[in-house]
Amino acid sequence: MDQMEEFQWLDSAEQHAWRQYLRATATLTEALNHDLIEEAGISLNEYEVLSRLSETTGHTLRMSTLAEGLVHSRSRLTHTVRRLEGEGLVARSAAEDDRRGVNCSLTEKGYKFLADIAPIHVQSVRNHIVDKLGHEKMLQFGKLCELLGEDNSGDSEENE
Template identity: 50%
Template sequence: MTAQVRWLDGEEQAAWRSFLDSHQLLMSKLDAELREASPLGLTEYTVLVRLSESDDHALRMATLAADTGLSRSRLTHIVSRLEERGIVCRDKSPEDRRGVQCRLTEDGFALLRETAPVHVGGVREHLVDLLSREQIEQMTSIFTTVLAHMRALPSRSGRTPAACPGPVAPRSAPDTQT
């Protein structure tokens, strides 16, 4: 027996489409601004932020993939490019020596500090400063609910994804918020 489809009504469809379109355009704009001002794109910047927020500025590759929502394959390609530029390095995980961890280098941390104002400025200009405090609170509530739901779902491997760090200031870093 086929389940009955619960189609979106007009208001739900408008909400979904406005989210989808604005997210796509916002991410493209933030990526373009970063690329114009630095050697980083938004995905690379996100990887560096996650590393900067972790102990010793290092994470296992599997954890970093889960935290950024990237496939392991795509993350490996991105990390290889960053490693060639001296922004990150990879070494054996100190926990079990079988896993590989990615570490933010001093040059990578300096680049992140230099690039963060560009990203934060874009986030403010294209999102935060357009909204009232009440709308920011509503957005936080909405996406905290969605994020908790998505993190609770099993991954394709059948495992629940690793918890990602929240939007906290990186340890020993100036505001490099994602």
């Protein structure tokens, strides 16, 4: 059987929806990133690292766990953390329970910085997403995104 006959092509409405998704995610990511860089001098990726750390007990996560939660390769996360570490916003250390692992911790300076810039990011999210969708559609959007984010293909890098 011809390989092209083994799958179903997107119809025109599905293709349009797919392209709208690609455009929306690229546009939103760019807008949120721009607002953070302009107002706080930090990228959306860097903000997400700080934010995730702030939400954990002891403001510390193992680098591999942080990478999985952010859906970043470990090498990409390492570069981001290195930049944040250079600013004194995070610190890395050997994991106490397993010396082969590396923990990333939010520093006091990092926590203060995050607290100062969080309103900038939240307002940006409101401006670009929440206010456009409204509360109910925002909640529906979150549920749809949750479905899309359930992909457990295991394609992430295994090296730290």
